[in-house]
Amino acid sequence: MGRAPAPTPEREPGVEEILRARAPQGPVSKKLPGPVAWFDVRSRSTGHLAFSMNRITGLGLVFYLYLHLAVLSTLLGGEDAWNGFLELATTPLFLGLDVLLVFGLLAHGLNGTRLSLIGSGFVPNHQKALFWSFMAFGAILLVYTAVHVFGGEG
Amino acid sequence: MSVSTGPSTRSRSWRWTAITGVSLLVLVTIHMVAHHFVVDEVGGLRTYQHVLDYIATPAIFVIEGIFLVVVTAHAMLGLRSVVLDFGLSEMWRRRLERALVVLGIVTVAYGFVLIGVLASRA
Secondary structure, three states: OOOOOOOOOOOOOOOOHHHHHHHHHHHHHHHOOOOHHOOOOOOOHHHHHHHHHHHHHHHHHOOOOOOOHHHHHHHOOOOOOOOOOHHHOOHHHHHHHHHHHHHHHHHHHHHHHHHHHHHOOOOOOHHHHHHHHHHHHHHHHHHHHHHHHHHOOO | OOOOOHHHHHHHHHHHHHHHHHHHHHHHHEEEEHHHHHOOOOHOOOEEEEHHHHHHHHHHHHHHHHHHHHHHHHHHHHHHHHHHOOOOHHHHHHHHHHHHHHHHHHHHHHHHHHHHHHHHOO
């Protein structure tokens, strides 16, 4: 015969309010589960932001690798097929996607360089300072690229 | 049961990711500058004949071939590390690695066929 569960003690007045105030607020507290937790950058540290950005841009670049091969395959269709693609690729929307691609390359490349430098012991471990320095450098290159892509001259 | 990969496998894959990544910094820069920064058209895109002439240049063909191999290896190593976060068993880890090797070989082979055909048309 099982024993009856012990009754939950009645809380003192005001305890519920304190527990509610201590509980994490809003949707930020609901992080994504284990293996995909890196995808969720809300309220995370700079290190986590860098890691997530590296993975998100990396996955985007893998997608682009295959998209690029598919686009280049239009060359096999001859000059008319390629000219058709050029018309589409020089519209502002597609030029904007080119700039997005360069953003991905810069973010992934510069962050990867930072990780390689720290991981191999070539530079002291100042992760935060290195991250923001590299991102500032990347932002300058991105602006230059955007001006070039939309301006059409080097 | 989830089995983690040993430290030597992890450090080897990290080393190769770093080596291919650093090589890509050079190769992507060459690729982007040669394709998009030396052409005065909007978007820096070459005409059909320009693309064929460009890819048929022996030095460019070799550089683009190396770029294809290195970028594919880096992409497969990256995919592997993302999927391994799901805590695969030893058997599934091996299957994943074999699948990525096959995908990498198919990608590189298709890329070489593509640039080979284009170079032959110049």
